[in-house]
Amino acid sequence: MRLPVILVPLAFALAACATGATAPPPTAANPPPSPAVSTAPAASAEGLLPKIPQPPERPVAPPSVTDPAIPLPQRIDAFVDYTAQAYGVDPQAIRAALAQAEYKQSIIDAISRPAEKVRPWRDYRPIFMNDARIAGGKAFYADNRVALDRITASTGVPAQYIVAIIGVETSYGKITGNYRVLDALYTLAFWHPKRAPFFAGELAQLFALAKEEPQLDVLALKGSYAGAMGMGQFMPSSYRNWAKDGDGDGRRDLLDHKPDVFASIANYFVVHGWQRGGPVVARATRGAQAADFAPEGLDPVYPLPMLAARGYAPQPGEPTAEGATLLSLDGEAGKEYWLGYGNFYVITRYNHSPMYALAVHQLAQAIGGNGAP
Structure with missing residues (x-):
């Protein structure tokens, strides 16, 4: 993804923990001749x-889920099948959550607007x-x-x-995002063809994450317009792969539980070298x-x-x-x-x-x- 890195801290949210997301390169405005x-x-x-x-690249969703030429109901069916098979998530639970997901034009506007410069x-x-x-x-x-x-x-x-x-x-946890993560990833998975494979993959990872961390309510999670969440703005795949239980309480809570947040950001650095x-x-x-x-x-x-x-x-x-x-x-x-x-x-x-x-x-x-x- 190319996000306008010139705006607020939340503009970094997707790239922050989604290594496939690329911010605009800082090329000189007027390079010397x-x-x-x-x-x-x-x-x-x-x-x-x-x-x-x-680390290996995060998996992306198949064309059966992301090809915009395929009618939306068929793509959703393919997504349910893909997520259930790939991550062992109950297909009925996936369908029930998707039935409550909402398309947000503001998310498409935010991710599609070209950076002013x-x-x-x-x-x-x-x-x-x-x-x-x-x-x-x-x-x-x-x-x-x-x-x-x-x-x-x-x-x-x-x-x-x-x-x-x-x-x-997130300005030390003050600005973590006001979009439902489910809505953000649902919108970008099915209405943003350019990056649909990535975002549909992240939507599937969100369901897998909720299975692993049952304290997380898929319907209530809030984050950035790109689906990143918590004090460190982790995408679902980063959360699953690299989040750490920093205090041994048996769960990984990156929303505002500081021991887990600190351990997870450090672990992200460690696994990347x-x-x-x-x-x-x-x-x-x-x-x-x-x-x-x-x-x-x-x-x-x-x-x-x-x-x-x-x-x-x-x-x-x-x-x-x-x-x-x-x-x-x-x-x-x-x-x-x-x-x-x-x-x-x-x-x-x-x-x-x-x-x-x-x-x-x-x-x-x-x-x-x-x-x-």
């Missing part, structure tokens, strides 16, 4: 590092890097320090990054003769010597790692160059926008008292 952009070699090219292993970094950064958001994060961390630090000790994911994710996604104690980013310098360089993806597959040969190197005193990707952003004082390391890539698995990941990093640094480089 300098050397031609060189295209990065494929990840398999000689000299590049291996990509960070990732993709804001450059200089405009995007202040949405999250401001006094209120930083103060709120510090207060949230102070109020929950024992639980957060316990998760950090067990997973290696710094507490301030968990807090920053919650701050960016977080390295304990590893660096996230480094400011980079660009050599005077360096050509523009636009990597094909965010994978940190470029050895630092290879990037240095292209004219891009960490600034003095910045952290280093074996491999990185290069970010070129339009900052307040002009072009900014950043090297994104493995842990930066992991943050982009929560939301595929590199500006989102950099905002999370800088907010985390400010919450942790390390400034905002």
Whole structure:
């Protein structure tokens, strides 16, 4: 999905925990008319590092469910059969819930409207890097320090990054969405053909989730217009795959139960490759003769010597790692160059926008008292 990442935190909800959902790339609004952009070699090219292993892609619904040429009643029948067979859910329970699902034009409008524009970094950064958001994060961390630090000790994911994710996604739990998750996924599964396979897959996962977590009422769950829910805005498949019971009470409640929320966000990072104690980013310098360089993806597959040969190197005193990707952003004082390391890539698995990941990093640094480089 391409959502307008320039709006409110809830605009990140789908990509936040649905790795197939992609936010608009932060391309420069007015790139300088300098050397031609060189295209990065494929990840398999000689000299590049291996990509960070990732979990399998989440399953999508079959064409019998998502082909808009098929009449809606037949697609719903196919969906019931698919969900019942794939996840062992009672077909009558699925039908009963779908009978109460409502189509919402406002959801189609929200997900279909083109972004007015993709804001450059200089405009995007202040949405999250401001006094209120930083103060709120510090207060949230102070109020929950024992639980957060316990998760950090067990997973290696710094507490301030968990807090920053919650701050960016839902303003520390204040804005978690007012749409029924059932309505959101039902609407997008059957009236949004472009992404119907994904959303119908998530609708099926919602029923599977309710079977596994019976405390969740499918008819009452509220979330974003894309179907993400809770303080960390998990999609149903992310909830099923990576949610954790953080306090041993026998259930995984990501709506507002903080022990589970903290453990689950940390686990999301871990399963996507977080390295304990590893660096996230480094400011980079660009050599005077360096050509523009636009990597094909965010994978940190470029050895630092290879990037240095292209004219891009960490600034003095910045952290280093074996491999990185290069970010070129339009900052307040002009072009900014950043090297994104493995842990930066992991943050982009929560939301595929590199500006989102950099905002999370800088907010985390400010919450942790390390400034905002």
